[in-house]
Each structure stands twice: as structure tokens, then as C-alpha cells.
Amino acid sequence: MHPAFSVIFLTTLIGVGQGLFLALYTGQVYSLIHVLPTQAEGGFYAGGSALALLFLIAGLVASFFHLGHPERAWRSAAKWRTSWLSREVIVLPSFMGTVFLYAAVHYTGWNPQVATLGESLPLDLSLVIGAAGTALCFALFICTAMIYACLKFLQEWHSPLTVINYLLLGSASGFTLAAAFSVYSAPEMVRFYGTWAMIITFAGLVTRSASLLRNARLKPKSTLQTAIGVRHVQVAQKAQGFMGGSFNTREFFHGKPASLLRSIKWLFLLAAFAMPLLLLGGGLSSAAGAFFSAAFLTQYAGLLAERWFFFAQANHPQNLYYQAIS
Amino acid sequence: MTQLALVIDLNVCVGCHACVTSCKEWNTSGPAGAMSDDRPYGADPTGTFFNRVQTYEVGCFPKTETVHFPKSCLHCEEPPCVPVCPTGASYKRKEDGIVLVDYDKCIGCKYCSWACPYGVREIDEHQKVMKKCTLCVDRIYDLSLPEAERKPACVMACPTSARLFGDVHDPESAVSEAIRESGGYQLMPEWGTKPSNHYLPRRKTQIRIHTDELIRADNPLKKERQLPQPDKNEPSLDDVTSW
Numbered sequence: 001m002h003p004a005f006s007v008i009f010l011t012t013l014i015g016v017g018q019g020l021f022l023a024l025y026t027g028q029v030y031s032l033i034h035v036l037p038t039q040a041e042g043g044f045y046a047g048g049s050a051l052a053l054l055f056l057i058a059g060l061v062a063s064f065f066h067l068g069h070p071e072r073a074w075r076s077a078a079k080w081r082t083s084w085l086s087r088e089v090i091v092l093p094s095f096m097g098t099v100f101l102y103a104a105v106h107y108t109g110w111n112p113q114v115a116t117l118g119e120s121l122p123l124d125l126s127l128v129i130g131a132a133g134t135a136l137c138f139a140l141f142i143c144t145a146m147i148y149a150c151l152k153f154l155q156e157w158h159s160p161l162t163v164i165n166y167l168l169l170g171s172a173s174g175f176t177l178a179a180a181f182s183v184y185s186a187p188e189m190v191r192f193y194g195t196w197a198m199i200i201t202f203a204g205l206v207t208r209s210a211s212l213l214r215n216a217r218l219k220p221k222s223t224l225q226t227a228i229g230v231r232h233v234q235v236a237q238k239a240q241g242f243m244g245g246s247f248n249t250r251e252f253f254h255g256k257p258a259s260l261l262r263s264i265k266w267l268f269l270l271a272a273f274a275m276p277l278l279l280l281g282g283g284l285s286s287a288a289g290a291f292f293s294a295a296f297l298t299q300y301a302g303l304l305a306e307r308w309f310f311f312a313q314a315n316h317p318q319n320l321y322y323q324a325i326s
Numbered sequence: 327m328t329q330l331a332l333v334i335d336l337n338v339c340v341g342c343h344a345c346v347t348s349c350k351e352w353n354t355s356g357p358a359g360a361m362s363d364d365r366p367y368g369a370d371p372t373g374t375f376f377n378r379v380q381t382y383e384v385g386c387f388p389k390t391e392t393v394h395f396p397k398s399c400l401h402c403e404e405p406p407c408v409p410v411c412p413t414g415a416s417y418k419r420k421e422d423g424i425v426l427v428d429y430d431k432c433i434g435c436k437y438c439s440w441a442c443p444y445g446v447r448e449i450d451e452h453q454k455v456m457k458k459c460t461l462c463v464d465r466i467y468d469l470s471l472p473e474a475e476r477k478p479a480c481v482m483a484c485p486t487s488a489r490l491f492g493d494v495h496d497p498e499s500a501v502s503e504a505i506r507e508s509g510g511y512q513l514m515p516e517w518g519t520k521p522s523n524h525y526l527p528r529r530k531t532q533i534r535i536h537t538d539e540l541i542r543a544d545n546p547l548k549k550e551r552q553l554p555q556p557d558k559n560e561p562s563l564d565d566v567t568s569w
């Protein structure tokens with residue numbers, strides 16, 4: 001497929017936003033059950049979720065560049081029963097709204113206790129909103145990934161690994177950002193976020209490598225023989241029906257040499273996984289804050305390359321029909 | 327239930343592209359607006375088409391066969407392009423099974439084109455909406471046309487009658503008969519899309535002629551006799567007398 005920059009930015013930016021929100025809420029829940037020192041309320045969570053919201057908004061803005069008719073975007077909520085894209089269009093704003101409420105509750109400090117869990121755990125409003133946000137956050141990861149994973153003829157995408165990778169890669173970048181953010185706003189949380197960022201990044205490396213291995217062994221189900229229905233071992237296209245380009249020759253092929261694809265693969269393995277792991281490790285052992293910011297910037301750049309590769313690698317069966325100009 | 331479709335006879339198609347130009351002519355003049363072209367006379371022309379005719383070579387030289395292969399939306403019975411559309415702009419009509427795009431609802435997200443394995447949906451770069459074959463839905467029901475012309479423009483244009491149009495769910499229709507009798511098949515059956523358009527395969531047309539069919543061996547009434555066969559070296563007045 002031809003990687004569209006609007007979609008690359010959409011998926012990576014909302015991934016960071018989602019991961020950051022998950023990190024914040026995990027931090028809050030951990031402090032509630034006293035695994036972590038209790039946090040100064042307002043500043044950290046409000047600031048962090050505002051930052052997450054910024055990433056989500058940036059992703060949403062990027063997505064509009066993908067549409068031919070952005071002014072009609074509201075229509076795309078119509079077919080949520082059948083279309084994962086439609087579901088994403090509903091879940092993304094709901095999630096953004098919830099993150100906003102979460103930020104607002106922490107910012108204003110208006111946080112009444114709404115229930116008690118068991119005997120002694122007080123549940124305040126922010127925890128309830130956060131739980132809803134977490135559910136929406138996972139739903140959003142699933143919707144985004146299923147847009148690609150549900151297309152069965154794009155065999156590179158049609159796998160549960162696609163969903164797992166979106167989940168882990170988004171969370172990894174979010175946790176890394178949380179570590180970088182807490183350096184400045186809540187230094188006692190740095191170790192917690194840094195460690196989790198390393199764990200999730202490593203898990204992402206494992207599952208992304210698994211999908212690379214899987215895709216390397218894929219055998220295309222469609223061939224030129226099934227495409228035109230002629231059973232002969234020797235079939236070659238002599239003319240595709242037009243001399244210039246068309247939507248079909250532009251949208252479904254990245255147009256880059258295979259060597260570039262290979263370099264991008266190694267680049268993203270390095271930048272999205274190996275380097276952030278080293279930098280996070282360096283940050284955790286030296287306690288120098290700049291390591292975490294560097295880790296996030298490298299990882300985000302790496303994820304841009306990863307997403308480019310994700311699209312470029314998918315081989316659409318329609319390309320069988322567009323092999324020779326004349 | 328009705329399922330309108332095309333049946334394309336690859337044994338007959340000569341790859342003349344008349345169906346392509348006729349399709350474009352009809353559909354670019356319709357109420358839905360032009361099918362836009364860019365740089366039509368430039369070095370790198372591009373444009374929106376519903377129908378393309380491709381050419382394939384089958385076999386190894388010198389034993390090759392050329393197959394001309396027209397391709398347009400197949401109006402699948404299980405169209406994967408329809409459920410993925412977030413707006414409902416892509417839909418399949420209940421009454422006749424035609425798959426259509428509502429240009430007023432389409433947001434131009436291109437997702438449906440990703441979901442079609444056949445590469446027959448094309449975005450209009452100027453109107454920014456997804457376009458594809460409509461089976462000339464604005465012709466086939468037009469009562470102001472004579473009945474014989476209520477067919478898709480490509481079918482009307484085809485000089486070899488390689489394109490048949492009709493209801494593939496009606497076992498009595500000409501298209502169903504052609505599919506049944508001539509081994510009609512579907513493209514990429516592996517994806518379960520159940521295309522409604524079918525293709526008729528190439529057939530070997532052979533005739534075996536024996537010498538006694540050229541020269542009558544039995545001639546019971548002696549009405550004919552062998553024509554004189556002068557020697558090749560004899561002078562002749564014209565070609566007629568020299569056998």
C-alpha cells in the first residue's frame with residue numbers, strides 16, 4: 001500500500017496520547033493501593049492528561065487530511081454496526097471527552113468520593129472517570145488496529161498481531177513520554193514509568209518481530225491465475241489498459257525499491273525499540289532527565305518509520321492487475 | 327431476487343476498448359458530474375474510469391495466446407467494500423443487486439477501495455469521491471429509451487457482442503445460460519466475495535476437414551465431374567485455367 005502521512009501521524013499520535021493516559025491512570029491506581037507514594041493531585045495528572053489530549057487532537061487533525069470531504073466527516077459515525085472505521089470515529093471523540101473530564105477533575109480539585117471499594121479503598125470521581133477512559137482507550141486501540149486487521153486480502157495485516165502491536169507500540173511510546181514528563185513534574189514517578197516503558201517496549205519488540213517473521217513467510221493467496229481465471233503456469237500481463245498512472249497504480253504501491261524497505265525495517269527496529277531501551281536504561285541508572293526525553297523523541301521517530309513500513313509492506317491483490325504498462 | 331450483472335466472453339473480446347470509451351462517454355455526461363481527467367494530452371495523463379481493458383499473454387513463445395480482459399466492478403453478492411464504508415455511501419441495492427456509491431455521502435476516505443480485491447474503485451481526484459461502475463443504472467431503467475437500448479453503454483458498444491447483460495439469478499436468462507453452457511467463472515473465488523459478473527473462458531475452435539469433403543468422392547448422379555487439370559507448365563490465359 002502507499003503509506004499516507006495523514007494516517008501515519010494519526011495512528012502514531014493517538015497512540016502516544018492513549019499510552020500516556022494509560023500511564024497516568026495506572027500511576028493513580030498504583031498510588032491508591034499504596035504501591036507508589038501518593039501524588040500531589042492537581043498538577044501532575046491534570047498536566048499529563050492535558051498533554052495526552054494535545055496528542056489526540058493533533059492525531060485527529062492529521063486524520064482530516066486523509067479525507068476528500070472533511071466537512072462531511074460527521075457522516076462517518078453512521079455505520080458503526082459494520083465498519084471499524086466508523087467505530088473509531090465514535091470512540092476517538094468519546095475518549096478525548098473522557099480525558100478532558102479526567103484532566104478537569106484533577107485540575108479543579110472537585111473530586112467527590114463516589115463509592116468505597118471493599119472496606120477501606122475510597123473511590124473518587126477521577127478514578128471512575130479514569131476507568132471509563134481506560135475502557136475507551138483499549139476500545140480505541142482495537143478499533144484503530146481492526147481497521148487494518150479486518151481486511152482479509154491484506155494478508156500482512158489480517159492477524160491478531162496487528163491489534164497487539166498497535167496496543168503495545170502505542171502504550172510503549174505513551175509510557176516513555178510519561179517518564180519524560182514526570183522528570184519535570186513528579187520525579188518520584190520516573191522510576192515507575194521508566195521501568196514500565198522498558199517492559200512494554202521490549203514486549204512490543206517481541207510482538208513486532210513476530211509479525212515481521214510471520215509476514216516474511218506469507219504466501220499470497222491470489223495469483224495472476226486466479227485474478228484472471230486462466231489456469232496456465234505462464235501468464236504475463238502485456239498491457240494494463242492505460243499508459244499513464246491511475247488511482248490504482250498510485251494508492252496501492254509504495255513505489256520505493258525493496259532495498260529502501262529493508263533499510264526502513266532495520267531503522268525502525270533500532271529507533272523504536274533498541275535505542276529507547278538503551279536510553280531508558282541509561283536514564284534509570286544515571287537519573288539524568290534528558291535521557292527520557294531523548295528516549296521518547298527517538299521512539300516516536302522510530303514509530304513513524306514503523307508505521308510507514310506497516311503500510312508499505314502490505315501487498316494488495318489488486319496489484320496483480322497492474323504489473324505492466326504496455 | 328434479481329442480481330443484474332455482466333457476462334464477458336473472453337473467447338470473443340478483441341480488446342478494442344470500445345466498451346471503455348463508451349462507458350466513459352456515457353458516465354461522464356451524466357447528472358453525477360464529469361469523471362475527471364488530468365493532463366489528457368500531457369506526458370503523464372490520468373483519469374477516472376469505470377472500465378479498463380487489459381491484455382495478458384498466456385503460454386510460452388511461440389505457443390502463446392493473447393487474452394484481452396475487460397475489468398469493471400463485479401457487483402459482488404458478498405461485497406467486502408460495502409460493510410467497511412463508515413458513512414453508508416457504498417451500498418448494495420436490494421432490488422437488483424447493483425453496488426453503488428452515493429456521491430453526496432462519500433467522504434473520500436478510500437477505505438472501500440482498500441477492501442476491494444479487484445482494484446475497480448477509483449477516487450475522482452477533483453470531486454474527491456469514490457467512483458465505480460454503476461452498471462449504467464441511469465440507462466437500464468430509462469423508459470424514454472427504446473427497450474433494446476436499456477442496457478449498459480459498454481454492452482451497446484461492444485462490436486463482437488462479447489458483453490452480455492442480464493439477471494444471473496434467473497436461470498432462464500441468456501446470461502445464466504451462457505454461464506451454464508460455456509463454463510462461466512468468477513474472479514478470485516478464494517476470497518468468498520461471490521462476484522456477480524462472470525467470465526466465459528477461451529475455447530478452442532477447431533474444425534477437421536477430410537479430403538473427401540473437399541472433392542466429392544461419390545457422385546451418383548454424375549452431375550459433377552472432376553474439373554480439367556492442365557499441367558502447371560502449360561501456358562494459361564489467366565489464373566482461372568491454371569490449377
Ligand code: SF4
Nearest residue numbers: 399400402405407442
Ligand atoms: S468488485 Fe470490488 S467494488 Fe465491486 S462489489 Fe466487488 S468488492 Fe465491491
Ligand code: SF4
Nearest residue numbers: 411432433435436438
Ligand atoms: S471512500 Fe466513500 S464510499 Fe468509500 S468507504 Fe469512504 S465514504 Fe465509503
Ligand code: SF4
Nearest residue numbers: 339340342343345484
Ligand atoms: S468492446 Fe467488446 S470486444 Fe471491445 S474491448 Fe470491450 S468487451 Fe472487448
